[in-house]
Amino acid sequence: MKNLPEVKLGIVAVSRDCFPMSLSVSRRKAVVKEFTEKYGEIFECPTCVENEIHMRTALKEVKEAGCNALVVYLGNFGPESAETLLAKEFGGPVMFVAAAEETGDNLVGGRGDAYCGMLNASYNLKLRNIKAYIPEYPVGTASECADMIGEFLPIARAIIGLNNLKIISFGPRPQDFLACNAPIQQLYNLGVEIEENSELDLFEAFNKHAGDARIPEVVKSMEEELGKGNLKPEILPKLAQYELTLLDWTEAHKGSREYVAIAGKCWPAFQTQFGFVPCYVNSRLTAMGIPVSCEVDIYGALSEFIGTVISKDAVTLLDINNTVPADMYEADIKGKFNYTHKDTFMGFHCGNTAAGKLSFCAMKYQMIMARSLPEEVTQGTLEGDIIPGDITFYRLQSTADAKLRGYIAQGEVLPVATRSFGAIGVFAIPEMGRFYRHVLVEGNYPHHGAVAFGHFGKSIYEVFKYLGVAVEEIGFNQPKGMLYKTENPFA
Structure with a gap:
């Protein structure tokens, strides 16, 4: 990396x-x-x-x-x-x-x-x-x-x-994504630089890369990575053009900084203008060590970078997305793994998880976007079930009034078929139900969480402390018998 x-x-x-x-x-x-x-x-x-x-x-x-x-x-x-x-x-x-x-x-x-x-x-x-x-x-x-x-x-x-990071963002967050708000004061307090750009600037740079002599080489790399999952070969040249655009942009714009992360735009106008979705390219850059968050999630990109440098491995950014159906829990989890139903959930994003972190992968179209757009402009997602194993779910976030807080929870991705779409996995975190209510909901966190592949909670916790996050502002999945401040003791 x-x-x-x-x-x-x-x-x-x-x-x-x-x-x-x-x-x-x-x-x-x-x-x-x-x-x-x-x-x-x-x-x-x-x-x-x-x-x-x-x-x-x-x-x-x-x-x-x-x-x-x-x-x-x-x-x-x-x-x-x-x-x-x-x-x-x-x-x-x-x-x-x-x-x-x-x-x-x-x-x-x-x-x-x-x-x-x-x-x-x-x-x-x-x-x-x-x-x-x-x-x-x-x-x-x-x-x-x-x-x-x-x-x-x-x-x-x-x-x-x-201390040497620049986060490069493109465009404002989409409408109704106020949850991914990003007051930038705390970025400066952390020593992080931020460069905010218009997606029109990105579109101009993309068009200037048309016919780039390096495109065939990148396409070949994509073909080798996808293997049998290369179900949309016709879109690869455009994706390669976009990948080169981002890589060249980071080199030209890092300025005095040594390291970069990207908060990228992916909808609503991205698909119709670029002609694809950027999910697969995002996954490839993240695997290179350049985290790319979705939906202009600036603190998501920051969190991904922290996990990348701690783990020296690819991370991903997922929605804390949906519950595991009761019949699925009964058939595939209960009695096989030591988790209650409320300990489980599904982490999902459209297709931004690196191929090496998926049990299998296939290039497809973005099903959610295709419900309201022509399917051909929504191609570019990398779908597959996330590999089973230990994970750390975490996020560093500035509140709307510019206070720094974060959460960390260790768990695992279960070896359970998701039966769904996107880059997705069945996650299990001890006492997730209580953590969800009294840290994520009570703490007003957005739906995006960073995922590191392994148990890195100890290091991430110390990094948060070193950065100045008050210990009472670092949430974690507390064990039974250890009540959250907002938890009803009689419930």
Whole structure:
């Protein structure tokens, strides 16, 4: 995949002046050894920070090494000002982690008290309004700290990506899609740039790509991907022309930013003017690492990008769409899977899910649009049942009054035939019924949710926190016995 940041990680040990610096240095070396063996490269900063002068030296060393993410390691108690100023001046994602004591045989000269130091570090970070990732239990052995740093990698990748992201949108949202409203203030607060364009600009660029010499090559790629599912071969040249239009646009318009995501238009006039629907092309770009949301869903595109950089895999954007019929639940789910009927639902979109995430796929026409338009202008969807397996359903959203909130729920796609159309799957999320009512409905979320293929809730949750989403504004599918604030305890 392209369009993904690479994390160049550095580690700086810190030491309180009344503790032996050698303790922090030796513990840092042990962490680096463990991390390198398990996860790969990390730059070991040679300067151990004891004061602000050391801090500037260490900062220079990690910058010259090309580090874009940093681990501040409390090998002992640590200097509160210097270590937090290091995080502030570094400018990229930072985590704090601390050393556990190694042995009961060395608790005099070899005791570091980093368990205590982490408290003061967290307090000083808050005083200075500095964002940093602190693991669930941030004090550990060298091996445990290496694992915690490994968990930091996808979080750092997401923060780096968002700080260098431009979302490119085309056209206003369709009428009656106010649910996908997108106040842009929070995008700027997150460090994300937004470029809003008219679909007329896109149409002009598309027409200029007519006869592009690269079209046959893209058509061949599409044919190979579709295989027997290539049921609309006559539309592939137009789709290839559109794909090239989007790819060229992103390169020409990313400006100072390194990464892009697209919030695309797909109706109501798109089909009649372009002569097709863009679903399949959207799926292909998303598989390349350039998420494309439907219906000009700007925060949907933002959410997809977060999932892409965390999972390093294709994601999709689906409607939280329809219930599973009772007879279907009784025949295909009950007794075979440990879910109630209300735990299940169908996630659907017209055809924007990457071919590699479908159990089978076929190029078809958009059935819903074809109810009111000629079928020939609605071709371009990629239909099929979504592959079974673990998923994370999530979304980051700005409210109408520009407050940032999000939700995360882990579950799975069941190996159950959908018997329906579009890119669709039978989803199961524990306690989905309550989550639907007290997070999605109560929180006024739109019908679009991003789907990552795997359980990535832990990383996404930490990214949301790092971005400044208040923990009370991060909804999740709470287990039985854990009431939502709006849930009737007598129901």
